[in-house]
Amino acid sequence: MSRKIPESTVRRLSHYLRSLEGFPESGGTVSSEELAARGQTTAAQVRKDLSHFGSFGKRGLGYQVDELRDRLRSILGINRSWTVALVGAGRIGLALFEYPAFRSRGYNCVAIFDSDPEKIGRVWGDQVIRSPEEFEKTIVELDVELVILAIPAEGAQDMAMRAVDAGVKGILNFAPIRLNVPPRVPVEDVNLVMELEALSFQITQREQDA
Amino acid sequence: MSRKIPESTVRRLSHYLRSLEGFPESGGTVSSEELAARGQTTAAQVRKDLSHFGSFGKRGLGYQVDELRDRLRSILGINRSWTVALVGAGRIGLALFEYPAFRSRGYNCVAIFDSDPEKIGRVWGDQVIRSPEEFEKTIVELDVELVILAIPAEGAQDMAMRAVDAGVKGILNFAPIRLNVPPRVPVEDVNLVMELEALSFQITQREQDA
DNA sequence: TGTTGTGAAGTATTTCACAGCC
DNA sequence: GGCTGTGAAATACTTCACAACA
Numbered sequence: 001m002s003r004k005i006p007e008s009t010v011r012r013l014s015h016y017l018r019s020l021e022g023f024p025e026s027g028g029t030v031s032s033e034e035l036a037a038r039g040q041t042t043a044a045q046v047r048k049d050l051s052h053f054g055s056f057g058k059r060g061l062g063y064q065v066d067e068l069r070d071r072l073r074s075i076l077g078i079n080r081s082w083t084v085a086l087v088g089a090g091r092i093g094l095a096l097f098e099y100p101a102f103r104s105r106g107y108n109c110v111a112i113f114d115s116d117p118e119k120i121g122r123v124w125g126d127q128v129i130r131s132p133e134e135f136e137k138t139i140v141e142l143d144v145e146l147v148i149l150a151i152p153a154e155g156a157q158d159m160a161m162r163a164v165d166a167g168v169k170g171i172l173n174f175a176p177i178r179l180n181v182p183p184r185v186p187v188e189d190v191n192l193v194m195e196l197e198a199l200s201f202q203i204t205q206r207e208q209d210a
Numbered sequence: 211m212s213r214k215i216p217e218s219t220v221r222r223l224s225h226y227l228r229s230l231e232g233f234p235e236s237g238g239t240v241s242s243e244e245l246a247a248r249g250q251t252t253a254a255q256v257r258k259d260l261s262h263f264g265s266f267g268k269r270g271l272g273y274q275v276d277e278l279r280d281r282l283r284s285i286l287g288i289n290r291s292w293t294v295a296l297v298g299a300g301r302i303g304l305a306l307f308e309y310p311a312f313r314s315r316g317y318n319c320v321a322i323f324d325s326d327p328e329k330i331g332r333v334w335g336d337q338v339i340r341s342p343e344e345f346e347k348t349i350v351e352l353d354v355e356l357v358i359l360a361i362p363a364e365g366a367q368d369m370a371m372r373a374v375d376a377g378v379k380g381i382l383n384f385a386p387i388r389l390n391v392p393p394r395v396p397v398e399d400v401n402l403v404m405e406l407e408a409l410s411f412q413i414t415q416r417e418q419d420a
Numbered sequence: 421t422g423t424t425g426t427g428a429a430g431t432a433t434t435t436c437a438c439a440g441c442c
Numbered sequence: 443g444g445c446t447g448t449g450a451a452a453t454a455c456t457t458c459a460c461a462a463c464a
Contacts, residue, residue, distance in 0.1 A: 003419070006433065010411050014404040018386060031445065040388045043445090044435055051447055059446045060442040076407045077414030091308050095301035101386070101403045146409060170409040176228060176311070178250050186412035188405045193311045194224040195398045197286045199356060199380040201220050202396035204287030209213070216455065241423065253423090254457055261425055269424040270464045 009049045010076075015039040016046065017072040023065055031062035081106035083143055085168075087159050088150035089114035089122075089129050092174055096148060097124055110142045115155070132159075139166040146170050153177040160187075219259045220286075225249040226256065227282040233275055241272035291316035293353055295378075297369050298360035299324035299332075299339050302384055306358055307334055320352045325365070342369075349376040356380050363387040370397075 019038040020030070032046040039046070050056070050063075053075050057063045073079040084107050086093050096102065097109055112129045114120060120131045130138060138144070147163040149156055149171060156175035163171060164181050171187045173179055176194075179187050229248040230240070242256040249256070260267070260278075263285050267273045283289040294317050296303050306312065307319055322339045324330060330341045340348060348354070357373040359366055359381060366385035373381060374391050381397045383389055386404075389397050 004432095005415070007408070008433075010408050011404060013411075014401070014407045015388070017407075018403075033445085038388070042435070044437095045433095047446060048434075048448080055447060057446050058442060059440070060444045062445065075411065075414075077410035078407060082406075082410060091301075091305035095305040096402070098301050099402065102406065105403060105406070107406055145413075146406070169413045172405055172409055178225070178248070184416065186409055186416075188409050190400065190402070190405055191224075192306070192309065192400070193228075193315060194221060195382055195400055196292075196312065196315070196317055196356070197224045197227075197288060198217070198220050199382055199396055199398050200287035200292060201223075201285065203355075203379045204285075205215070206394065206396075214454095218455075243423085252457070254459095255455095257423090257425060258456075265425060267424050268464060269462070270422045272423065 005052055009052065012039060012041060012045070012049050013072055013076060016049075017069065017076065020065060020069045020072070028065050029062045030065055030068065032057075035063075078106055081108055082145050084109045084146045084148060085111040085113065085139060085142075085144045086148050086150065087113045087163075089116075089119050089124070090150060093148075093150040094124070096150060097127075107146070110144060111138050135162055136166045139163065139168060144168060146172065148172045148174070150174045215262055219262065222249060222251060222255070222259050223282055223286060226259075227279065227286065230275060230279045230282070238275050239272045240275055240278065242267070245273075288316055291318055292355050294319045294356045294358060295321040295323065295349060295352075295354045296358050296360065297323045297373075299326075299329050299334065300360060303358075303360040304334070306360060307337075317356070320354060321348050345372055346376045349373065349378060354378060356382065358382045358384070360384045
């Protein structure tokens with residue numbers, strides 16, 4: 001039960017859970033070997049990852065699927081639901097709002113904000129798009145824990161700080177900018193251009209090797 | 211000019227380039243210190259990252275902004291344009307298709323595919339949505355280099371292999387599944403659920419510490 | 421003088437390998 | 443016998459610190 005868990009481990013835990021979800025035979029058992037095969041790692045890595053959080057396998061047998069799934073959910077903090085506010089009602093915002101995997105994992109969007117007067121007041125699903133003026137009040141009233149920033153780089157830093165000051169616990173940031181927030185509030189960045197650039201880098205690199 | 215570049219370095223190079231783009235004064239010069247401040251790293255890291263690709267700074271002076279920008283673009287393989295096919299015309303596909311940052315960096319979407327008969331034939335911007343039956347033919351004819359997979363997990367492995375067999379050079383994968391493709395074809399994964407889980411993990415972790 | 425480029429030192433992460441237990 | 447849990451070894455990445463040099 002140590003304290004400093006590498007980011008890479010967290011990502012893999014998520015993978016392990018994903019593999020188990022596609023596992024029909026609950027009540028069964030998995031070995032680190034099998035988990036590794038699905039997750040593109042090694043059996044030793046799986047065991048090491050899990051060992052950070054206690055020892056919940058059986059020697060000679062493996063891990064009980066049901067139990068492991070519960071443990072992973074609890075480790076990842078998704079054995080509960082989260083209130084989420086979406087900031088930015090553009091294309092990306094819409095895609096995220098309608099992404100079924102979010103809701104099915106307990107991330108519930110309870111408010112949407114956009115600064116475009118054209119969009120304010122429009123209805124998306126069960127939500128009315130709100131003005132940023134209502135931001136702080138709404139965050140507090142609805143007890144919003146996570147904010148998804150799906151806006152251009154310009155406004156992102158400002159909204160991030162407003163979110164932090166309003167008491168938000170974490171930020172998922174799609175704006176291509178490094179947010180400056182106090183370290184108590186974790187930020188995860190999703191940078192789509194960066195991903196494509198990583199791809200063209202790899203390709204270019206391989207072509208040069210050849 | 212070594213050969214094995216860490217993934218983390220590539221991500222940072224992308225950041226450095228992003229910082230330079232917001233740099234109005236071309237013709238000027240930047241130090242590793244300044245670059246580090248923008249990129250959330252250290253000066254030593256910046257220098258080490260760049261040193262993998264040659265030594266193009268001037269001691270006592272720093273890096274010439276224009277030259278560094280060109281070098282980074284060339285290292286990342288974006289000093290040229292790329293042909294891209296989008297597989298999956300759902301919400302995420304639409305968001306990506308209309309994402310201006312892609313086109314402005316030379317990633318040109320030249321074809322869209324979707325298996326839904328309702329969608330096939332519809333027009334998005336300058337593109338008609340095509341049937342997967344035309345996939346291989348189209349990839350070859352239009353000389354598609356990159357494929358963006360924005361479809362559910364089920365069909366993803368199959369489409370990935372079809373893309374590889376058709377001669378695609380890289381895959382940007384939004385499906386929540388680890389694709390099994392030959393190592394000569396790089397894959398970058400974007401897993402939105404995983405990002406949210408990383409966030410709730412961090413929050414849960416901190417709450418337990420407190 | 422100021423700042424790069426880079427070996428060497430320091431950390432972090434992964435892999436090995438095996439004792440311990442089912 | 444099989445498979446976990448885990449120190450120890452190996453590898454990878456980051457930071458230090460300083461010689462080189464514009």
